[in-house]
Amino acid sequence: MRVTVIGCGYLGATHAAGMAELGYEVLGLEVDPAKVDQLSAGRVPFYEPDLEELLSRHVTSGNLRFTTSFEEAGAFGDVHFLCVGTPQQAHGLGADLSQVEGAVVAIAPYLRGDALVVGKSTVPVGTAERLLAMLDEHKAEGATPRLAWNPEFLREGFAVKDTLAPDRLVFGVTEPSAEATLREVYAKVLADDTPCVVTDLPTAELVKVSANAFLATKISFINAIAEMCEATGADVWDLAEAIGHDARIGRKFLNAGIGFGGGCLPKDIRAFQHRAGELGVDHLTSLMREVDAINLHRRERVGQIAAEMLGELSGARVAVLGAAFKPDSDDVRDSPALAVAGTLHLAGADVSVYDPKANANAAKRFPTLTYEDSVLDACRDADLVLHLTEWPEFRSLTPGDLDGVVRRKQILDGRNLLDADAWRDGGWTFRSMGRR
Numbered sequence: 001m002r003v004t005v006i007g008c009g010y011l012g013a014t015h016a017a018g019m020a021e022l023g024y025e026v027l028g029l030e031v032d033p034a035k036v037d038q039l040s041a042g043r044v045p046f047y048e049p050d051l052e053e054l055l056s057r058h059v060t061s062g063n064l065r066f067t068t069s070f071e072e073a074g075a076f077g078d079v080h081f082l083c084v085g086t087p088q089q090a091h092g093l094g095a096d097l098s099q100v101e102g103a104v105v106a107i108a109p110y111l112r113g114d115a116l117v118v119g120k121s122t123v124p125v126g127t128a129e130r131l132l133a134m135l136d137e138h139k140a141e142g143a144t145p146r147l148a149w150n151p152e153f154l155r156e157g158f159a160v161k162d163t164l165a166p167d168r169l170v171f172g173v174t175e176p177s178a179e180a181t182l183r184e185v186y187a188k189v190l191a192d193d194t195p196c197v198v199t200d201l202p203t204a205e206l207v208k209v210s211a212n213a214f215l216a217t218k219i220s221f222i223n224a225i226a227e228m229c230e231a232t233g234a235d236v237w238d239l240a241e242a243i244g245h246d247a248r249i250g251r252k253f254l255n256a257g258i259g260f261g262g263g264c265l266p267k268d269i270r271a272f273q274h275r276a277g278e279l280g281v282d283h284l285t286s287l288m289r290e291v292d293a294i295n296l297h298r299r300e301r302v303g304q305i306a307a308e309m310l311g312e313l314s315g316a317r318v319a320v321l322g323a324a325f326k327p328d329s330d331d332v333r334d335s336p337a338l339a340v341a342g343t344l345h346l347a348g349a350d351v352s353v354y355d356p357k358a359n360a361n362a363a364k365r366f367p368t369l370t371y372e373d374s375v376l377d378a379c380r381d382a383d384l385v386l387h388l389t390e391w392p393e394f395r396s397l398t399p400g401d402l403d404g405v406v407r408r409k410q411i412l413d414g415r416n417l418l419d420a421d422a423w424r425d426g427g428w429t430f431r432s433m434g435r436r
């Protein structure tokens, strides 16, 4: 069996390498020629632990190649994974489906026999059915392409592991032969007793957005509770530990702080809100709107606390530790850390940012901020240090590391992970986001 992967960004590049690791000959199809050049040289155009080693090994062995040609990809593959982007619309909350639709229309005429197109991109419910109709409209004479939906649940920072050993597989199919093909593709993963849910197309689409909506809701829930803690002097960390011991609740995704960001949760809850609105499911619309509002308020709250600590923002020197939306990633899409840095800069603060991996991406988005190459450089003469992305090198910082470097010993822990007592004992003013 030969596999193509259409769209080689974060998801597609990882999936292509994963499919090669499962033993298939893989052709990645990508419209950006610069990415094709990089990937073909065995280089990953973003930071993801372990991915470059995996990808370059399969490029070198010849199992994994990349192209910009739809014709070549159509002729090559028996199974075509659709991994193109579904960003938020430029002027609305809904998903921009132009990449998925464009890819399906472009590949359709080149598909051979009963090739299976497998959607992995995150899409609003009802999209797969429309894409099936588009495949049918644009297919070559005599071809009978099929479509299935196999949503992806990988996390950036753990993408390789999540691809090769996922928590579960979901197959949305319209007929048994598609399920059989997917079972064959994932035979090695299924052999590890990975749970597999086989269902219809709309359920598979909804599983994905529901999973992300649930995770986002869990984070916004604990962040709303963090505001109660701030108002009452209670401690949100102890509270999360206590409720997390209830197996029905669980401790994961109960870390309060500056809220969620990234290329997926924010745009997915907005697209879900939009789609629920279209379908008249008004309670879901309101729920998603509130989850988003709570999340965005956390970024404002950092600004408020910073202003309280500094007195005057204008002219103050602020060190921002972290720019990526989470550690072990250089992704700055909708990054809470960068949003906060940008807001403080606009309010007149002199902001220096340091991120171990994301400085370059951040500089493309916010070129007016100052970027430094180390914690110490970013913190030099700072009036306030903000810990906004929990990279291990920030979590292991001690007050002694920064004494004599900063101008005023003040730190705000936006991720609630630093040792408050150690910083206070070191003579620092220490604030967090709902911890004592």
Ligand SMILES: NC(=O)C1=CN([C@@H]2O[C@H](COP(=O)(O)OP(=O)(O)OC[C@H]3O[C@@H](n4cnc5c(N)ncnc54)[C@H](O)[C@@H]3O)[C@@H](O)[C@H]2O)C=CC1
Pocket (backbone or CB within 6 Å): 006, 007, 008, 009, 010, 011, 012, 029, 030, 031, 032, 035, 083, 084, 085, 086, 099, 102, 103, 106, 120, 121, 122, 123, 152, 153, 154, 155, 156, 263, 264
């Ligand atoms: N990034 C992640 O961790 C995950 C992403 N997803 C979903 O996967 C999808 C892709 O996300 P990312 O990889 O983050 O986006 P991305 O923007 O990094 O990658 C999309 C890639 O598709 C390419 N592309 C656009 N139109 C194309 C076409 N017609 N033919 C071939 N290539 C084309 C783009 O140039 C880009 O390289 C989205 O729906 C996202 O919600 C799902 C799970 C995890």
Ligand SMILES: O=C(O)[C@H]1O[C@H](OP(=O)(O)OP(=O)(O)OC[C@H]2O[C@@H](n3ccc(=O)[nH]c3=O)[C@H](O)[C@@H]2O)[C@H](O)[C@@H](O)[C@@H]1O
Pocket (backbone or CB within 6 Å): 122, 152, 153, 154, 155, 156, 157, 212, 215, 219, 252, 253, 254, 255, 256, 257, 258, 259, 260, 261, 262, 263, 264, 265, 325, 326
């Ligand atoms: O659809 C997607 O693209 C992916 O979105 C998320 O994965 P990811 O965005 O890589 O990162 P997460 O680990 O979910 O973190 C998202 C954001 O939530 C924040 N977060 C997470 C957990 C928590 O307790 N608190 C919290 O603020 C993180 O800092 C980060 O900004 C999901 O976890 C994946 O299952 C999904 O496949």
